[in-house]
Amino acid sequence: MHDFEAHVQAVDEDLEYYRTKRFEPRVVNTIRRGRITFYDLLSAFQPAATPPQEGDLEQRIRALEDRLDEYVKGIGLTGTSDFVIEDGRKERGDYDEWFRFAKRHPQGTLEERVAALAQELEEQMAVLQAFTAALIENGRLTEQDLAYRRERAQAGPWNGAKIVARAWVDPEFKERLIATGRQAVRELDIPPGRLGKLGVAEDTENVHNVVVCTLCSCYPHDLLGDTPWWYKHDSYKQRIVRDPRGTLREMFDLDLPQSTEIHVHDSTSDIRWMVLPQRPAGTESMSEDQLAELVTRDCLIGVALPGVPAKIA
């Protein structure tokens, strides 16, 4: 990590996004539908603790990112019926500043902003915990549901690896995957999701694929889990279409030979792309489960090769 500023800004923006788009609308809707009351929420509330500020700046930023991850996953666990609030013109403030979803972005030095964000995250976690507790108290959610969802959520990012490993060992599955997308995924007992069609871009000897969504951050996230922070960032989105070779080299330490042609797939919502990387040489004796461990989230976007960890600037 050398660009601390980008990491801190990404946490700041993601926290705002998940709070205003995923969490607060869910709380309001749950109250409006009479599943819990505002009083229930306040009764379950425990004030936030002061977050520890340990280690150097990099460690504190990493801690911030981990905590944000817990927050995002925790929101996912509270869903009774999933919905996303559209980013409407009204709440973007196009008509009137007053309607804009607002956040007090912390000011000051990087250290001060990290500390302020850590505090804000703890406060948001306290609200989330109160909401979860109120749902349980009112019988809208059980501890068993939570445990089940937690397990499912953890299995999320590995779905992609399971799909890739099966495609490596079973050429007929690979053909079905490329031809039918989500249909084929059902064979692996993976819930296929329903966000558009799944496009599978297969790497070959001469072609390396990489995925981006220049318009927003489209991705088959219902199937493959959330994207890394840089996927939503202009530093990635604007550069990768213009200069994929240089972007992969400079942002991800992935230096592809001149003989490899790079294909950039720009997702426009209807088709959500994943990369099917090539099976690394020397893995002939490995089992399907062992192969799956070589495949990371970054491999499925095309910024890393299996077995070779990506290095993000």
Place this chain on the structure above:
Amino acid sequence: MPDHRFRVGDRVRVLEANPSGNPRTPVHLRGKTGTIVELCGTMENPLDHRDVYPPLCKVEFAIREVFGTDSPDKLFADIHEEWLSYADGEPREA
């Protein structure tokens, strides 16, 4: 499945503007010329869309032509037919 207007291999130009069309056509591709490499049919995307959009085509662009750089690599985007026109004029029926 409704019929596609275009065929694989057709050279197409993305319109500069299409106010009534799907807004999800990347700005940097508008006015650019590419080649149809796949016909995707009509997508149903009930979470994202208001209505059914026209058939979707996968179009290949040379990054060199889109951005005027010397990149040897390619860009692919899925674009609705309402955003596309023939780059070399309407083809004559054979």
